[in-house]
Amino acid sequence: MSEKENLKIDNNFTPVEYDPQYILQVNALKKYFPIKGGMISHTVGYVKAVDGVTFNLKRGSTMGLVGESGCGKTTAGRTILRLSGEKTGGQVLFNGKEVYDMSKKEMRELRTKMQIIFQDPFSSLSPRLPVGEIIGEAVREHNIVPKAEFNDYIDSARVFRRSEAENLYCKGTRAKP
C-alpha cells in the first residue's frame, strides 16, 4: 500500500436514528491522532485510539467501559464529550442531537449534563483550594442557582459530603475482616 493509501480514512457507516429510550447513542465513533514525521513534519500515519465504537446508553442506567491501559477508554470519553477537537468519524447523539453539530450555546448547556470526573484526585480536586471553591466553580460557571442562594447551596453540598464520608468511615471501622 502506498503512503497516501495508508492515510485514507474510511468514514463509511450507517447513520443511527434517534431512539428516545437512549440518552446517549454512539455510532461508529473514530478518533485518530496523526503521527508526524519527515523533514517538514507531515502526517505519516495515525494512532487509531478509537476506531469504530458503537453503543447505546439507556436513560437512568450505568455502563462500564473496561479494557487494558492504552486501549482508548479515556479518548472515547473525551471524544464523546467533544473535549478533544474534531472527531475523526461516526456519530455522538445526546438526546438525539449530534454533539458535534451543537452551537457554543448548546455546548455550554450540554456541559451541565454530561461531564468527565477524572480518576486522579489531584487533577480533579486541587489540594490548594477549599472544598467550597472546588464544588462551587461549576455551580457558579453554569449559573445553576441564583447568586443570592449560592452560599447556602454550597454549604448544604459540603455538609452532605461530610456526613456521607463519616458514614463510610464508621462502616469501615465496624466492618469485620
Ligand SMILES: Nc1ncnc2c1ncn2[C@@H]1O[C@H](COP(=O)(O)OP(=O)(O)O)[C@@H](O)[C@H]1O
Ligand atoms: N493526544 C494524543 N495524541 C496522540 N496519541 C494519543 C493522545 N491521547 C491518547 N493517545 C494514544 O491513544 C491510545 C489510547 O489512549 P487512552 O485513550 O488514554 O487509553 P486508556 O484510557 O484506555 O488507557 C494510546 O495509544 C495513547 O498513546
Ligand SMILES: [Mg+2]
Ligand atoms: Mg485512561
